[in-house]
Amino acid sequence: xxxxxxxxxxxxxxxxxxxxxxxQVHDTAAGAAxxxxxxxxxxxxxxxxxxxxxxxLGHASTYLAFDLLQRVWRDRGLDVTYVQNVTDVDDPLLExxxxxxxxxxxxxxRETELFRTDMTALRIxxxxxxxxxxxxxxxxxxxxxxxxxxxxxxxxDDDLYFDVHADPAFGGVSHLDAAVMATVFAERGGDPERExxxxxxxxxxxxxxxxxEPSWDSPFGKGRPGWHVECSAMALHHLGTxxxxxxxxxxxxxxxxxxxxxxxxxxxxxxxxxxxxxxxxVALDGEKMSKSKGNLELVSRLREAGHDPMAIRLALLGHHYxxxxxxxxxxxxxxxxRLARWRAAVxxxxxxxxxSLVADVRDAMSSDLDAPRALTIxxxxxxxxGTDESAPATVRAVVDALLGVAL
Ligand code: ZN
Numbered sequence: 041x042x043x044x045x046x047x048x049x050x051x052x053x054x055x056x057x058x059x060x061x062x063x064q065v066h067d068t069a070a071g072a073a074x075x076x077x078x079x080x081x082x083x084x085x086x087x088x089x090x091x092x093x094x095x096x097l098g099h100a101s102t103y104l105a106f107d108l109l110q111r112v113w114r115d116r117g118l119d120v121t122y123v124q125n126v127t128d129v130d131d132p133l134l135e136x137x138x139x140x141x142x143x144x145x146x147x148x149x150r151e152t153e154l155f156r157t158d159m160t161a162l163r164i165x166x167x168x169x170x171x172x173x174x175x176x177x178x179x180x181x182x183x184x185x186x187x188x189x190x191x192x193x194x195x196x197d198d199d200l201y202f203d204v205h206a207d208p209a210f211g212g213v214s215h216l217d218a219a220v221m222a223t224v225f226a227e228r229g230g231d232p233e234r235e236x237x238x239x240x241x242x243x244x245x246x247x248x249x250x251x252x253e254p255s256w257d258s259p260f261g262k263g264r265p266g267w268h269v270e271c272s273a274m275a276l277h278h279l280g281t282x283x284x285x286x287x288x289x290x291x292x293x294x295x296x297x298x299x300x301x302x303x304x305x306x307x308x309x310x311x312x313x314x315x316x317x318x319x320x321x322v323a324l325d326g327e328k329m330s331k332s333k334g335n336l337e338l339v340s341r342l343r344e345a346g347h348d349p350m351a352i353r354l355a356l357l358g359h360h361y362x363x364x365x366x367x368x369x370x371x372x373x374x375x376x377x378r379l380a381r382w383r384a385a386v387x388x389x390x391x392x393x394x395x396s397l398v399a400d401v402r403d404a405m406s407s408d409l410d411a412p413r414a415l416t417i418x419x420x421x422x423x424x425x426g427t428d429e430s431a432p433a434t435v436r437a438v439v440d441a442l443l444g445v446a447l
Contacts, residue, residue, distance in 0.1 A: 041126060043170035044156040047163040047444065050437045052115055052398070057434070060115035060402040060442075065285070065409065066362060067315035068293055069213045073408055074315050076109075076284050081119040083283035084109070085275040085313070086167075087292055090127040091151035092136040095158040096336040097356065097367055098322040098329040102289045104353065104444075105319040105361035107164045108409045109285065111442050115402065123278045124167035125271055126152055128174050129254060129264055131229070132331075144254070148172075158339040161349035163444045169278045173265060179273040180265040181258045184245050186307040196236040198248035200260055202269070204241050207302035213316050214294035225295050229267065243299045245269050268299035275312070276304055286313035290364075293318055320359075323366040337367055350445050351376040357411040357443060378419070379445070385422035386436045386447050392426030394434040405442050414443060 053059050062077035086106045110120050128148040137144035187193045192206035204210045222232045222240050232240035244266035249255035255262040286297055301312040321328045324335045342352055355375035359365040397417055404413040439445050
């Protein structure tokens with residue numbers, strides 16, 4: 041599937057500023073910060089959208105977090121192989137298409153294209169491999185075959201289920217107990233109550249063809265993939281095992297990332313990812329922003345209203361990626377004022393020496409992507425007068441390279 045166009049990213053090293061430190065990032069599975077400093081190339085998988093509605097600020101905030109991690113890695117001098125999926129066939133998409141009478145393929149294509157446009161406007165670094173579930177059916181079928189060989193697959197009617205306890209490490213991402221898992225599983229698309237399952241937590245690998253729904257041929261009969269196995273298959277195909285980061289919103293910790301990891305681990309006998317990194321949830325009107333509740337603020341709506349995408353990006357950067365926070369319209373007004381102050385500051389013929397600013401912003405961003413601290417550092421520089429004629433250009437490059445804001 042076509043990705044979106046990449047923003048230009050200045051190299052601070054090429055500007056004589058050297059390379060930045062390795063990132064320390066909070067790993068949900070370890071419950072602690074972890075240094076992510078691979079040799080040469082960092083490998084990252086971030087779970088993508090189900091394209092049945094437009095990109096809201098919760099999505100934007102999540103993909104921005106992993107964009108920041110990429111920027112720290114690149115400033116470190118690493119290449120990054122980045123994979124993201126599009127769940128372009130799944131129940132919520134088919135249900136929406138059914139409700140509105142629209143063709144599900146057309147709906148998915150339209151919303152995926154709007155997502156690309158939003159990501160481009162926000163200067164989010166695109167994945168090299170952007171892959172739809174429909175494109176990945178062969179990969180999914182092959183992975184289910186490996187799980188069958190491992191004795192971890194069974195049938196309920198004509199559907200295939202994964203035996204989660206085939207993975208001795210099951211539970212190692214979320215560390216939830218079985219009762220909480222069952223509750224959360226039911227809330228997030230799982231079917232703990234289905235009769236015939238060996239364990240309530242076993243998850244669907246292959247849904248046999250249902251009347252009126254799309255399906256594909258497979259050795260196990262016509263059907264379509266379950267959600268978790270889609271990501272296991274794509275990540276293993278493009279990144280292999282033991283890749284650096286499996287990422288997404290915190291609502292994916294369980295069941296999605298737990299299940300994806302276990303499926304991959306049973307199929308390969310090796311750990312899936314080194315770290316599991318999760319972005320917080322964004323609320324509006326006192327509740328988590330979600331399609332099902334309808335309390336959304338859309339990136340596209342803000343853009344159409346004439347707001348500078350760089351101000352939207354700055355408004356999101358004002359919140360630490362791991363925190364849960366609430367969006368208020370005032371956030372955007374404050375970000376627009378900050379953007380104007382920064383733009384005026386880098387247009388000055390000279391400014392305060394930026395040597396410590398470069399080190400301080402790098403320290404903030406490599407310390408679990410602390411963007412709010414980085415914003416404060418830039419604010420202080422912008423509010424200070426100085427005589428260093430090279431400083432404005434240096435600050436412009438740092439803000440672009442590490443925060444992704446074009447001034
Ligand atoms: Zn996923």
